[in-house]
Amino acid sequence: KAGVTQTPRYLIKTRGQQVTLSCSPISGHRSVSWYQQTPGQGLQFLFEYFSETQRNKGNFPGRFSGRQFSNSRSEMNVSTLELGDSALYLCASSLGPSGANYEQYFGPGTRLTVT
């Protein structure tokens, strides 16, 4: 079974631009969660989608948004990029929602650099 895939793997953007990252979950998984990892803040939860609905959202500004499609693939979008948005963005998929204690499987991440 293929693992979680994320595209692109690396991205360089300029301040003020917007970016869209994609995550394809393991086949059959209906939950996708997104995380941001920076050297200063570590890993932080961004949001979780289950069956095309956002179940949960972390403490990030409205510039961060996401969506999930009927095939469970998910995208996250960051608008008006700031230097501080430079980070490794990870997605993870699971069979069910995180509150039901399903194991999460992580993708390789997208490394975003904002200049």
Added chain:
Amino acid sequence: KNEVEQSPQNLTAQEGEFITINCSYSVGISALHWLQQHPGGGIVSLFMLSSGKKKHGRLIATINIQEKHSSLHITASHPRDSAVYICAVIAGNEKLTFGTGTRLTIIP
């Protein structure tokens, strides 16, 4: 104060040593995860625990819900175990909250 605290932050040991990494949390949880992150960023889920003890190969994870504490043990450590180990909990808000990680280096 972080909701999830790990110790030590850094750990260097000789190959073959028994390793213990600790995780303490301050909120009620439904589950605790131990994750492994190698250089380059990829994260692998090692264990998900809500009670007791789990074992997988040379890795053992335990949790004490009353004391709000979990430990990850590695027996017969090997240089390939060198990685960052991260503890994460799911609390009532159903969001995964992460510890700051323990950087483990095993010297041959």
